[in-house]
Amino acid sequence: MPQMNMIQALNSAMDIMLSRDAAVIVIGEDVGYFGGVFRTTDGLQRKHGEQRVIDAPIAEGGIIGAAIGMGVNGLRPIAEIQFADYIYPGFDQIASQLAKLRYRTGGDFTAPVTIRTPCGGGIRGGQTHSQSPEGLFTHVCGLKVVMPSTPYDAKGLLISAIEDDDPVVFFEPKRLYNGPFDGDADKPAVPWSTHPGGEVPQDYYSLPIGRAELVASGEELTVLCYGTMVHVAQAAAERLQIAADIIDIRTLLPLDVATIKQSVEKTGRCLIVHEATRFSGYGAELSATVVEECFYSLEAPIRRVCGFDTPYPHAFEWEYFPGQKRVMAAMQALLEEG
């Protein structure tokens, strides 16, 4: 099986879809000649032409707006927003236009746009290159929201996103681009070749949107997480030698409630971990869902480990990042309660 990092896996997904479907195009800042600031679109313009892998002006609202128009005219655009922190100028086009076009036209007009954007911290990006704004998008009906945690998932889910006839916001945890980061920044970085999720088929395959994945199985505790936090949670559970169900949510909207329910009914204890800020964050939706679906199985209050409710600080990155220590403390507390 070929080894790929997440950048190569995403590149492969786009390359395959550009080859399979003439309607697929890529548009974004620096995505063309240069191949993207993270190299995710490297070589795609050379192979597929500058009419299909298109460098865009620095205007996120324009990129999304134009992508909607292209979608209406039969194309299947992949719009890259260089950092999720830059997505806000496009928010009106996403929230009021892209997400609601099918509904407001009774299905007569649709725009199958995929928006790819790198998110999350751990790269010394400060508050303008580290944000995790997924909760702003899961609150918008009409969108699908995806965040993979491995190269294998990234490729399969991106292909599904591109093929999906509904708009998809596809968040790429950029700290995972080059390796499975477990939250320990002092340890030397490891490449994806050390992780089974780095084994990525060369050819076309897709993974279903709307399905979570149980990445570790145990009786004591359920951890709901996604993106970088999947690896942090796994490392924390291993260090504490806790037998935990670790569920990689993968597709935040629509949410795979059945997998969550099955696990929490078994363990009775639920920890929610995300890098995004806590207040009104996506974890609140997960928590409410667990309470509504599994209240009588719970043996302890649900706990959340999240980014603090501050902007992402440059100098205090590792104090802010919900790393192994905070996750382990929450796991221990959960097991001691009830």
Add this chain to the structure above:
Amino acid sequence: MSRKPSLNIPHPPARPGDAPDFDYVQISAAGAVERPEVNSSVRSMNHLTDDLVRVMDDEHAAVGPWDPQLDAGELQIGLRNMLLTRLFDAHMVRMQRQGKISFYMQSLGEEAISVAQAMALEPSDMLFPSYRNQGLQISRGRNLMELMCQCLSNTNDMCKGRQMPIMYHWERGNIFSVTGNLTVNYPQAVGWAMAAAIKGEDDIAAAWIGEGATAEADFHHALTFAAVYQAPVILNVVNNQWAISTFQGFAGGERRSFAARGPGYGIASIRVDGNDFLAVHAVTRWAAERARRGIGPALIEHVTYRAGAHSTSDDPSRYRPKDEFAAWPLGDPLQRLQSHMIRFHGWSEAKHSALTEELTDIVTGSWEDACSYGTMSEGPYLDHSELFEDVYKDMPNHLLEQRDELRRQLEED
């Protein structure tokens, strides 16, 4: 002597009780503005953003290089569609006043723009209208009954009850969906045109916004993208002087025209008398040919006047003189075309009366047909399940559950 800056708060020249004053509107004589070749460079036609392209003179004659030379049959179609738009609007305003529909927006005084432009474009060109472009629908032959059903949110509503009145769309007629968010249609139209260019098709796109909406960031996005990619698109700014209560100075129109923004982006831009059917037609055809031949996009500022209220929820007597429309120097577009046709194309008051009667019957007949699909007070009504359809192509579990929850609740009631 030093002078401190003071904050400029733009003021319209006249408020309620004042005499209307339109001295600020720069007007060229009919026929006076030259018509550049379609493939002229953007740099060579900067003056077109200050001048005002006009064809019909004070004696109702068509003069000058922009005369589109339409024949009597074409003019009659234009007049008919403008009149039908006006009668449709008047009827719908009345229905709103009677409580039959919740809301309406008329295009009184601006009918020439939509009607002439739809005629000057090809049926396969994609239109991205604003909320005062019902004339596009009518000009493309839309059954009025369908527009009325949308305003009634009834069982034949193309929007399935999901949009407030006037937010029409027409997939088969190549008219995109109207939205309450302003200027969002601008970059979408540019993207549509980019796709046409990518696919090598020769259809073009056109979009409409008001002058007030040029202040939105999407105006800048759209002009930038249109210029960078030379997208085959016509971007229209309908300068009807008023954005609800703020006059055009509040969108930045005090010192330069809205058309003047185009050349800064490298876009051919023309300022046209929006109440001159012939001038609007000619300028649109020029811009369409430029776009279709791959020479580049165009920006058109249509100088007109919003003769009615912003919407049925608005009361303009609170912020502008009541008699402004009568004083508007560019007149009434419908009367002007009618006078031109009477003088030069065998039209007459008698024919006009007969046409008015015929179209009034169409409007009232369409309304009766529309009401047979349901009104706000009498059924049939849309099925409540429509509330949950089309959020996604396939309904996800959480919506299925919410749909069932509502269904159970309604069964209990």
